[in-house]
Amino acid sequence: MLNKKKLVDYKKVLQSRLSELLNEADRTVKNISETQGETSSDPTDQAVLELDRNRLLRFKDRERKLIRKIEKALNRIEDGSYGGCEACGSPINEARLKARPMTTLCIDCATEMESEKAKSKLFGGESTLPDDAGEDEGDDEANAV
Numbered sequence: 001m002l003n004k005k006k007l008v009d010y011k012k013v014l015q016s017r018l019s020e021l022l023n024e025a026d027r028t029v030k031n032i033s034e035t036q037g038e039t040s041s042d043p044t045d046q047a048v049l050e051l052d053r054n055r056l057l058r059f060k061d062r063e064r065k066l067i068r069k070i071e072k073a074l075n076r077i078e079d080g081s082y083g084g085c086e087a088c089g090s091p092i093n094e095a096r097l098k099a100r101p102m103t104t105l106c107i108d109c110a111t112e113m114e115s116e117k118a119k120s121k122l123f124g125g126e127s128t129l130p131d132d133a134g135e136d137e138g139d140d141e142a143n144a145v
């Protein structure tokens with residue numbers, strides 16, 4: 001398993017990533033409220049503003065997911081379960097942890113879950129927009145080492 005020094009390193013990485021995200025989320029929220037404050041008589045402008053806001057909200061949703069993952073990983077560092085796969089309990093490959101310190105699954109389980117997700121989409125799950133495929137890091141687990 002991971003030694004203490006490594007855990008501290010991962011913790012630092014996760015914490016700085018988390019504060020980056022929180023800053024970013026802060027800015028996004030400010031952007032949204034500024035946009036909302038703008039008044040325009042031109043209906044085209046209104047539509048553009050609306051579009052922007054939707055995009056921002058979706059972006060924020062991804063961030064939120066990532067933030068939750070990082071917080072979970074930090075909790076796992078605290079309780080000593082960090083570095084082990086949440087699903088099967090085997091140690092997570094260190095190269096994978098380095099590339100994706102917030103992951104809680106080993107590559108096998110992550111790959112399996114990805115294909116489960118793909119299946120549920122295929123068999124008429126939610127009708128997601130195509131850009132959903134380009135999720136930020138944290139969601140495309142299976143693409144990691």
Ligand SMILES: [Zn+2]
Pocket residue numbers: 085086087088089090105106107108109110
């Ligand atoms: Zn596993």
